[in-house]
Amino acid sequence: xxxxxxxxxxxxxxxxxxxxxxxxxxxxxxxxxxxxxxxxxxxxxxxxxxxxxxxxxxxxxxxxxxxxxxxxxxxxxxxxxxxxxxxxxxxxxxxxxxxxxxxxxxxxxxxxxxxxxxxxxxxxxxxxxxxxxxxxxxxxxxxxxxxxx
Numbered sequence: 001x002x003x004x005x006x007x008x009x010x011x012x013x014x015x016x017x018x019x020x021x022x023x024x025x026x027x028x029x030x031x032x033x034x035x036x037x038x039x040x041x042x043x044x045x046x047x048x049x050x051x052x053x054x055x056x057x058x059x060x061x062x063x064x065x066x067x068x069x070x071x072x073x074x075x076x077x078x079x080x081x082x083x084x085x086x087x088x089x090x091x092x093x094x095x096x097x098x099x100x101x102x103x104x105x106x107x108x109x110x111x112x113x114x115x116x117x118x119x120x121x122x123x124x125x126x127x128x129x130x131x132x133x134x135x136x137x138x139x140x141x142x143x144x145x146x147x148x149x
Contacts (some may be wrong), residue, residue, distance in 0.1 A: 006055075087106060096110075
């Protein structure tokens with residue numbers, strides 16, 4: 001059976017959180033955990049395009065003072081237009097007031113420090129395992145069930 005491996009999609013301005021994520025996963029790799037594919041996007045519209053192609057992705061979105069409204073709109077869209085997608089939000093400590101709203105919009109976690117990414121990795125790992133069992137994409141699900149796969 002073919003393995004369906006949805007990516008982790010980062011929606012952030014600089015790539016700092018994705019780099020911190022890779023460091024956390026490199027420590028997990030030492031314990032035998034394989035690293036998922038990471039896709040980096042620099043804005044909400046690009047993130048939506050990537051999610052449309054990977055409807056079971058795990059999204060890590062950054063809330064900053066310059067993009068708070070766009071990120072909150074993205075979280076709202078994820079909960080309705082892409083129900084197979086799970087998300088977490090990362091932010092600078094000064095933006096921590098957005099935590100309750102991000103959770104209300106469906107974010108599984110809200111973190112303000114790269115030191116907290118280990119917990120988000122656990123959430124992503126659980127989501128990706130579930131997505132690997134039941135792909136959100138109908139074509140992929142059918143392909144996985146073909147007897148000659």
